[in-house]
Amino acid sequence: MPLASTPRSYGGPARLFHWLTALLIVTAAALGLCxxxxxxxxxxxxxxxxxAFSAHKTIGVAAFFVALARILWAVTQPRPAPLHPARRLETLAAETVHWALYGAMLVMPLSGWVKHAAQAGFAPIWGPFGQGLPFVPQSAALAQAAGAVHGLAAWVLGAAVALHVAGALKHALIDRDATLARMTHGLAAGSGAHRAGRAAPALALSIWAGVMGVAVLPGAATRPGTPTAPAPVASADIWQVQEGRLSFTVRQMGAEVTGSFADWQAQIDYTPETRAGQVTVDIALASLGLGAVTAQALGPEFLDAASHPTARFSAAIGETDGQLAATGRLELRGATMPVTLPFTLEMVDGTARMTGTTTLDRRDFGIGAGYGDEATVGFDVRVDVALTATRSSTTNN
Incomplete structure (x- = not known):
């Protein structure tokens, strides 16, 4: 089996990459639809x-790397010339479809991977790749944009594959030439006299520019569901929250996933001189962001936000053995349980920066009662709080 391609035939690696890429793409698409x-x-x-989703994502990542290797190999090899170069319009269409297909083989799996990495993980990717990607932050807006690109790329991929297959069948059944045979078993055919132009890559690039424009540009800065820091809360006490984050982490199918609440308010009365005070935190459960499983997490099996829209943590702030902690009760999903939140506090010129972590057991609140073991959803839920607050001597209502 010859390794190198020629102007009249495809070499073994080129044919192997072609059929392996096709197999991975078809398998990933079928798993995604299923x-x-x-x-x-x-x-x-x-x-x-x-x-099923984990298999879809993992095969999609594999398809990305195989497609990348295929394209890198292709650019180092001569490309077999069309068997009918005089049919210029047909040749231009075929080459445009090829370039659009190359783009789809990269854009579709990569955008899916970015979407996965930018949001709380649902269905982990198997193997050594991990759940994140370098330079891809956790961002609902980014996940939504990547998801839009992924969806549009699926249409481009489907159309390109359909046209590619239709062209191959035309050559085999109507023209009865060796175009398909060159890819199936490396048959040499044609004169090899052909020089590819720039029109086809330019047309394919314009297609992908349109996809990116439609998916990303409209409303990118104001996409719904983008988590924001809680608005400054003017409390009747002496501290006003300026910014902060309330998040939690739980293990799902053996992998850690992290969600956060975008809408919460903290009423804080704290005296630094005595290191004592009170705090009440109200959390709008519907503001949860948990990636692809947000709706399920808000449903009756888990948080049941429709019946219990707000959670409240009321606690006394004090010091125990040199460690500050908020000790009180958490009302969540109709249950009330004692909770202690140890935290650290830095005070600089009337500004306080607080970080704290505690661990809850979801079973104490009847969350996920049907999930009696930790194979699917872990029992322990780590809660992380970080906020910046400023001291205020006035009351604003």
Missing amino acids: ATGLPTGSPEQVAAAVT
């Missing part, structure tokens, strides 16, 4: 859906 339609009404059904 997983989207799976029910999630029971722990067993959720586990099956997670497995």
Whole structure:
């Protein structure tokens, strides 16, 4: 089997890359369509859906690397010339489809990977790749934009594959030439006299520019669901929150996933001189951001936000063995449990920076009662709080 391609035939590596890429793309697409339609009404059904999505994502990542290797190999090799170069319009269309297909083979899996990395993980990617990507922050807006690109790229990929297959069948059944045979078993055919122009790459690039424009530009700065820091709270006490983050981390199918609440308010009365005070935090559960499983997490099986829209943490602030802590009760999903939140506090010129962490057991609040073991959803939920507040001597209502 010859390794190198020639102006009349495809070498072995080029043909192997072609068929392996096709297999991975078809498999990933089928798994994605199948997983989207799976029910999630029971722990067993959720586990099956997670497995299907994990397989879809993992094969998609593999398809990205195989496609990248294929393209890098292709640019180092001569490309077999069309068998009918005099059919200029047909040749231009075929080459445009090829370039659009190359783009889809990279853009579609990469955008899906960026979407996965930018939001709380649902269905982890198997293997050594991990859940994150360098330079990809956790961002609902970025995840939404990447998801839009992923969806549009799927349409481009589907159209390009359909046209590619239709062209191959035309050559095999109507023209009865060796175009398809050159890719199936490396048959040498044609004169090899052809020079590719720049029109096809330019047309394909314009297609992808349109995809990016439609997916990313409109409303990118004001996409709904983008988590924001809580608005400054003018309390009747002496501290006013300026910015902060309230997040939690739980293990799902063995991988850590992190969510956060965008809408919460803290009423703080704290005297630094005595290191004592009171705090009340109200959390709008509907402001939860947990990536692809946000709706499920807000449903009756978990937070049940429709019946219990607000959680409240009321606590006394004090010092125990040199460690500051807020000790009180958390009202969540109709249950009230004692909670202690140890925290550190830095005070500079009337500005306080606080960070704290505590761990809850979801079973104490009846969350995920149908998930009786930790195979799908872990019992422990780590809660992390960070905020900046300024001292205020006035009351604003």
